[in-house]
Amino acid sequence: MKNIAHNLNIIHSRISQACKKANRSSEDIRLLLATKTVGSDKINFALQQGESLIGENKVQELKQKCTAIKELNPEVHFIGHLQSNKVKEVIKWATCIESIDRISIADKLHQRLIFEKKEIDVYIQVNTSFEDSKFGVLPEKAIELVKSVSKYKNIHIKGLMTIGLLSSESTEIRKCFQLLKRLQQDIIELQIPNVEMNELSMGMSGDLEIAIEEGATIVRVGTAIFGERIYPDSYYWNETESLNK
Numbered sequence: 001m002k003n004i005a006h007n008l009n010i011i012h013s014r015i016s017q018a019c020k021k022a023n024r025s026s027e028d029i030r031l032l033l034a035t036k037t038v039g040s041d042k043i044n045f046a047l048q049q050g051e052s053l054i055g056e057n058k059v060q061e062l063k064q065k066c067t068a069i070k071e072l073n074p075e076v077h078f079i080g081h082l083q084s085n086k087v088k089e090v091i092k093w094a095t096c097i098e099s100i101d102r103i104s105i106a107d108k109l110h111q112r113l114i115f116e117k118k119e120i121d122v123y124i125q126v127n128t129s130f131e132d133s134k135f136g137v138l139p140e141k142a143i144e145l146v147k148s149v150s151k152y153k154n155i156h157i158k159g160l161m162t163i164g165l166l167s168s169e170s171t172e173i174r175k176c177f178q179l180l181k182r183l184q185q186d187i188i189e190l191q192i193p194n195v196e197m198n199e200l201s202m203g204m205s206g207d208l209e210i211a212i213e214e215g216a217t218i219v220r221v222g223t224a225i226f227g228e229r230i231y232p233d234s235y236y237w238n239e240t241e242s243l244n245k
């Protein structure tokens with residue numbers, strides 16, 4: 001637990017350093033705790049340190065943990081690949097889904113929202129690295145998807161999300177984030193009704209500085225706070241990957 005407090009301090013100073021360099025205010029950046037595989041005791045501890053935003057990738061984990069951490073009442077985002085049979089459950093717990101990447105899932109989501117007389121915020125997830133292993137709409141299809149999703153009146157688009165290229169080449173990672181920023185600008189110019197574009201969720205443990213320099217408003221950090229996970233990220237990022245291979 002001490003480690004978590006220490007790591008949080010480090011992350012916050014990385015964020016403020018990056019903000020200084022980019023001439024931005026650190027108040028404009030929110031830290032989202034990426035809590036996949038992390039137990040609720042550790043999440044509760046991080047929340048007690050003053051954190052207020054978490055993101056889960058799997059609906060099963062979302063449900064279990066939200067029940068265990070509800071006293072601290074964090075804002076909860078869903079950041080994983082959403083399957084249509086999980087829509088009903090996800091809207092019980094999350095107030096924002098950052099990973100809308102296809103019209104079929106938005107349609108399912110909307111049907112359920114209407115049924116329950118609920119509304120939800122979403123970000124459109126864009127595959128800016130063009131890797132097959134990543135979910136997300138392709139950049140050239142993103143505007144079309146935003147327009148289509150905007151027609152669902154109980155779904156409110158608030159921004160875009162991406163996972164940068166996993167690479168040691170910072171220029172290649174930066175291109176992903178620049179692409180997301182450019183898409184944001186293009187969408188703003190279109191002035192689509194029911195679409196707000198204030199949020200850019202990008203940057204993780206290894207690349208949050210680059211993301212902040214390129215305009216991130218939310219950075220999603222797991223490993224650098226909670227330590228290495230035992231499951232490979234492909235388990236969370238690729239539906240076809242199984243743990244028992």
Ligand SMILES: *Cc1c(COP(=O)(O)O)cnc(C)c1O
Nearest residue numbers: 034079204205220221222223224
């Ligand atoms: C796991 C995950 C993160 C955090 O990644 P780290 O490298 O552990 O900081 C961010 N975003 C998504 C969508 C994730 O699945």
